[in-house]
Amino acid sequence: MAATHDVFNQVTPLADVNLFAGNQALQDALKFNAPGLNTAPLAALGQLAGSAAMQNHARLANVHTPELRTHDRLGHRIDEVEFHPSYHALMAAATEAGLHGTPYAPDEQASGHAHVKRAAAFQLFTELEPSVLCPISMTYAVTPALRDNPAIFKDWAPRLAARAYDPALKPWRDKPGVTMGMGMTEKQGGSDVRANTTRAVHDGRDAWGERYRLTGHKWFFSAPMCDAFLVLAYVEGMGEGGLSCFFLPRVLPDGTRNTLRIQRLKDKLGNQANASSEVEFDGTLAWLVGEPGRGVPQILAMGTMTRLDCALGTSGLMRQALSIALHHTAERSAFGKRLIEQPLMKNVLADLALESEAAIALSMRLARAFDQQGDEQQRLLARVLTPIAKFWITKRGSLFAQEAMECLGGNGYVEEGGEGIPARIYREMPVNSIWEGAGNIMALDLLRALRKGDVAAALAHELAPARGQHAALDRMIDTLPTLIDHHATEATARTLARDVALTVQAALLAQTAPSAVFGAFCDSRIAQRHDVFGTLGAGAGVDALIARAMPA
Known part of the structure; x- marks a missing residue:
């Protein structure tokens, strides 16, 4: 008798892969922002974060969510939150990777690339599980603020930078x-x-x-x-x-x-x-x-750090969603071809790859500005790149996740097993846009920053290397000063944020990515102003874009 339930044309899990080895966009961003950086620790983290064992910890931490215990069995008030052991395994891995206060350790700061290295690791870990990165990111942001109380900083800073995790409620010492x-x-x-x-x-x-x-x-x-x-x-x-x-x-x-x-x-x-x-x-x-x-200036300083992490986190989620979509379409067939061979699917995948690479380029460039705060040019650049990266990358995140999920069809919409990860990504995307200053807050912050001539000059200096490489980009660069000085108002601040973000992303891709990536980005985002993924022009070279983005 023939079997009634043969399983075929289903996709194997994207597991036990090295997330760093397959991320060419991140590797090129590191070469640009931290030349000579030893990437062996990132490769090791990429292997860990891409492992089936750690992916299972991420699944369990989301299935068995935190539970509040206000009292013990005798009635004493304890106010504790109980986590699944997988949550603690993820926290231990994140601290071991140095994603918290480690960049402020003297040996890390001496390297000159502490924030860039940490930014790359933060993105890789986000592909594994972003939820645990909330306390990790806050630790990163809070550590330098403690310098305003030298006694506390002396006691706490070494442990805030230590690559160790202990969930017990006991004295810091x-x-x-x-x-x-x-x-x-x-x-x-x-x-x-x-x-x-x-x-x-x-x-x-x-x-x-x-x-x-x-x-x-x-x-x-x-x-x-x-x-x-x-x-x-x-x-x-x-x-x-x-x-x-x-x-x-x-x-x-x-x-x-x-x-x-x-x-x-x-x-x-x-x-x-x-x-x-x-x-x-x-x-x-x-x-x-x-x-x-x-209090307010101190909070703003800490908010700058967490806003960097919002951009980094969304970039990591984009990359994860893209990798899953590419893997799925490479293995799944429909209408006589693998999905990845279908012309319209190619267009969608290539377009997603462009968006992901641009997000990585911008967020990593912002991390370099944090490494170089002793340079006035870089300090000013961080002032303008922070709100645009937070605004634009996180705004694009939910659209990106929905499109990547659609590449999987109904399998992307379910919560079960490996195919459930896209649904988890989709639910996660809005948090980075909403928290630490929603879109309006970021757009208005950018408007305030650019109204200061020295900040606008720093932006112009950053865009200068891309001049002459694409006509539409040149026109956009030329119109920015007028837009900033005369036309941008609070009511149009989001338009300004979008235009500045796209211009900076294009200028960065001109320096970090192959010409096919840069050209396709400028054609679609700046010249055509396309508003939906999968509308790249005939000359976009989608095969090359997909090949560059394929996970290892």
């Missing part, structure tokens, strides 16, 4: 490595942090400086099991000018637990392996970081 989070947003304020209502009352002074007791709440308090947090609160008696930054540890120096009441965990669209919470402070101990009333 008893742990090989620690992580940190942030608590800024309140229910009534959102991005308007000046609307915060949390109050800080002075409680003396000790080895860590001025100590306060905080009373209030935080509406979004991600990764509440971190070892400490930087939070905003108003210093009592200072009025509206007293919004200040405070260091709040989960476990106090004497070994007792600080008062941190976790009210509930957020039920989010994506980012499900990570715990985001609402918390209340009730006489919670915290130490002042920096000068009273300087």
